[in-house]
Amino acid sequence: MRSLFLYYKQINSFNIPFSLSIALLVLSERGSFSVFFFLPLLTVGFLLSLYLYQVRYANQYFFYYNLGLDKLKLIGFTFGINASIALVYFLIF
Structure with missing residues (x-):
């Protein structure tokens, strides 16, 4: 479980700054910050961070493979956590 969160943290080190910059650009054009933060967090920002x-x-994928985690499990876990956070946010607000 720790290794899954390590991968999650590494992927989001690319994803969050990219999504934040898109949200700030949209905010300067009088858009909704929260919508345009979570939308790239789940789509374009996520794909860009994976790339x-x-x-x-x-070579880090060999480390995770030796722990019994393939690429699909890592990506699915990361997307699932991001989608859960976005869903909770949109249900509350």
Whole structure:
């Protein structure tokens, strides 16, 4: 479980700054910050962060594979956590 959260933290180190920059750009155009933060967090930002992680840390997947975690499980877990956070936020607000 710790290794899943390590991967989650590494992926979101790319994803959150990208999503935040998109949300700030939309906010300057009088858009909704929360919608345009969580939307890229789940779509474009997520795909971009997966690509950047693949380019920069391609050998790290061997570490996770040796722990019994394949790429699909890692990506599914990360997307699931991000989707859960976004769902809870949109249900509350």
